[in-house]
Amino acid sequence: MKKLLALLLILLMAVSLSSVAYALPNPVKEVTDYSELPALLPLLSDTVNVRYSSISDEIACADFEYYDGAYTLRAKASPALEDISGVYITFENSAEDNDDFELRNSDYKIYVSNNNGAEALAIWYDEANAISYSLYTEKAEELEEFSYLLEYLCDNMNSGFGILAMNAIETEGAVPVPYPVIMLRDTAASNEANENIKSFAENIAAIDYPSCEYYTTAGAFGALSAMWKVVPAADYPNDFIICEMTFSASTGEVLTLDEINNDNGIPLSEAFIKAFKENPASLVVYNYALDAKEADEAYNADIAYLKSLSEEEFTRLVTSAGAAGFTDAHFAVAMNSESSIVELTINARDDFEGALILRLTYYIDDIAGVDGE
Numbered sequence: 001m002k003k004l005l006a007l008l009l010i011l012l013m014a015v016s017l018s019s020v021a022y023a024l025p026n027p028v029k030e031v032t033d034y035s036e037l038p039a040l041l042p043l044l045s046d047t048v049n050v051r052y053s054s055i056s057d058e059i060a061c062a063d064f065e066y067y068d069g070a071y072t073l074r075a076k077a078s079p080a081l082e083d084i085s086g087v088y089i090t091f092e093n094s095a096e097d098n099d100d101f102e103l104r105n106s107d108y109k110i111y112v113s114n115n116n117g118a119e120a121l122a123i124w125y126d127e128a129n130a131i132s133y134s135l136y137t138e139k140a141e142e143l144e145e146f147s148y149l150l151e152y153l154c155d156n157m158n159s160g161f162g163i164l165a166m167n168a169i170e171t172e173g174a175v176p177v178p179y180p181v182i183m184l185r186d187t188a189a190s191n192e193a194n195e196n197i198k199s200f201a202e203n204i205a206a207i208d209y210p211s212c213e214y215y216t217t218a219g220a221f222g223a224l225s226a227m228w229k230v231v232p233a234a235d236y237p238n239d240f241i242i243c244e245m246t247f248s249a250s251t252g253e254v255l256t257l258d259e260i261n262n263d264n265g266i267p268l269s270e271a272f273i274k275a276f277k278e279n280p281a282s283l284v285v286y287n288y289a290l291d292a293k294e295a296d297e298a299y300n301a302d303i304a305y306l307k308s309l310s311e312e313e314f315t316r317l318v319t320s321a322g323a324a325g326f327t328d329a330h331f332a333v334a335m336n337s338e339s340s341i342v343e344l345t346i347n348a349r350d351d352f353e354g355a356l357i358l359r360l361t362y363y364i365d366d367i368a369g370v371d372g373e
Helices: 003-023 141-160 185-205 266-277 292-308 311-319
Strands: 029-030 048-055 059-066 070-079 112-113 121-126 132-135 161-169 177-182 209-219 224-233 241-248 330-337 339-346 356-363
Touching: 003 029, 029 070, 029 112, 048 177, 070 224, 112 141, 112 241, 132 141, 141 161, 141 224, 141 356, 161 185, 161 209, 177 185, 185 224, 185 241, 209 330, 224 330, 241 339, 266 311, 266 356, 292 356
Parallel strands: none
Antiparallel strands: 029 048, 048 059, 059 070, 070 132, 112 121, 121 132, 161 177, 209 224, 224 241, 330 339, 339 356
């Protein structure tokens, strides 16, 4: 009888301990409000099916799809590089075998491990902001595609922002106007930027264009530009206007063109004016969306219009770009592996229903260079 009681007591203790084990809190919790994430996730505007979570309130995590692949991105504030991936498999090609893995346009040291045509893992450290990152996929058919995604993420890290969600302005009887909800490193700057983005989308919605889609977000010169592609008239579905608003990556406030400086500290409006004085035709963008004859006519008309302006008129036109309203002029900034491009869209001609687009290119090796396209 004593043996039976002892056995029952052992079983009860085992059940009790098991219950305690299962009662431990789950360290992973889903996050729907990005402000609850413990670290910046520099996601791209074209990621889909994004799910956010926080691990032990220390690691920010995003599971998402990018084109044909499924990925997990993690970030954690840490004093030194830390492997936070949670991936414990043996790789055919370890990080030590990939010392020559470098991104074309990034200063980060990326450690990549991969199994040929299968899993790939990258870990790296943002020393300036003391954040460890990891990116993992179970299917990296081409390591080059994996590296492209890494490069885009690093571009967003340099800009200090990530795309977190998409919302839309709904108006009765009008087309919904989508707009991004973004995350900046500074919470107050994020709030300011998101209020400005929503206000800008509301302005577009008030016009009730036949169609409007969120286009992209680009960053350079410490600024970010959110862009929308709108069709101004139902009778002309092939015509479109790119509406842009640009804001500071550090404050979230809307910026005008002359408030953004290039790497030499020269206001970009001055650079536009200098290029205009030297050669107005160097700023006009040829519209390849039109047939050759129409494109030639539009290109020549734009050049003639620019040449008809006095320097004072052109200066006033350029420096008004980037205002919160979008019916007069807007500009965007973007960066690729070779250059930084500032694009200005002006709707200012009485005899022209479309948009006059000016493009000024600063090359990384020669920031003062002007390229005509």
